[in-house]
Amino acid sequence: MKKTGVFYHPSFSRKSYLTQGARLEDFPGAIEHILARDNVTMYESPPIEEEWILKVHTPELIRGVEADTLCSTAWHSAGGVVLAGEKVCTGEIDNAFALIGAGGHHSGRNYFGGYCCFNDVVITITYLREIHNIQRFAILDTDAHHGDGTRDLLYSDPDVLHVCFCGMDSVSNDGTKVDVAAPGGFWASRGRNEKDADDQYADKVKSEFYQRVVDFEPDLIFWYFGFDTHKGDYGSLGLSGRCYQKIARFMLQTAEEVTGGRLEVVLAGGSRTDIATNVIPPIIDILSK
Template sequence: MTTGVFFHKVFSQEDWVIIGNKFKNFPQVMEHALRLPNVKLFTPQKVSEELLLKVHSPRLVQDLKESWYYEGASYAVGGCVEATEKIVSGEIDNALVFSVAAGHHAGHNSAWGGTYASCAGPAFLNARQRFGEIKFAILDTDAHHGDGTRELFLNDAHVLHVCFCGWNRVEGGGSKVCVDVGWKTTDEDYMSKVRQEFISRVREFKPKMILHNLGHDTCQGDYGDRGLTPDFFPQLVREINQAAKEVCQGRYLIVTHGGARADVAEYIFPKIIEILAVAD
């Protein structure tokens, strides 16, 4: 049992668009969790431009290359690509991948909201190039709709995308689902929606791996506040980790997403590593 943690020191050195400098005290705050015997810290490599160009338009990639956050985004996407490959190949069981400037608002030709390159797009494409056609499930529990990810996989029946946002919608032949969590919810109500709308579907879908866009912008006092408490996030991971063990031999990749509260990030991510690393 091995848990990979993918973190690059540049993530702690900038004030990133939307999420700010929430990783300023990382990786130090994860020190205890990183010393657990099953945990391995990886320094990600930059994603190749060639792989980015298979997912994004030349114009988007050019704009990204000219931006100050290109380096951060490259390491974030690179970490996601490498972690997915290692999980699918069996080198590691699960992973926590830190991300800045990359994520679910990046589609083929447009990107906004602090995420300027896709994580899932290059990661899945690379894994499929190496290991053949693979089914993936994406769970998106950031406060906002994952529009970029939805666009990239809309016609891909081998990707289940369940997004917890602000409306109810089913598209893409049933494999693309949005769930309205309401503007004010509770830990219990949100979790029961995740069980109903994601865990039940993922059991049917039987993916090779679950990729989880874990935003904590839904936390009380953050910019996407839906009323959740900091303790919600480790509990969510505990239940998804159990589901992953049940349906896909524990293959579970978490990518950090929205949320600007550094105290919440510092509280939840060490706990999340411990949950991933401790087999039960």
């Protein structure tokens, strides 16, 4: 049985950059039955300190985020992602699921937007390198959109494998920065049923990520889990919770082989409360089995 940490702050249920309402308004109630287990712990996400934000972003970006009311949860969001990475790397927990109120992958050194404020994962990588001397990381990004901020910040960093499922198809010369054209979408899914869409997407994740991450030998794996790809959400590729559960099982198994189980799942895009309530609990359940 795995020791799983869930990182959460009550502000994520009241306000989110990513919703018409509050997509996490059913949390933590929706995972109460999982939190009742001895091997699952919920931690309150602390606000990230400015010192760490400044190692990744400019002072101007921080002033911009401060002035944007949609970014009010950004400090606790990034702080939870950092704390989750730290607890996984020190062995206090085996894996983590970080809930967030504001996203990170569209945030670059001096720009932000698209539901993102501070680049949570890049700040976490910076922190783990400086404080815990952990160097190599792999990121799988299955949000519907290209992770431009993360890519820009890490482009010349050979110690990070970044595999991004989006609309593009490319591999950098050193093989560490990869974009994969995601299967699915309205036209592609015409005439197919939901099961086909789920299987095609999950199979593509396995075939594009597995060998690369095995060869890369990272110390920690991040999975940017966006459910904006869900049928009916704003980046729909016609997927359902079944697809995300397949990916979660694959990521857990892959982490077991490659990093001794060290895996951090970071919530990304997706707007609907009903979808969040349906798809997130089974992922945390899989992590903690």
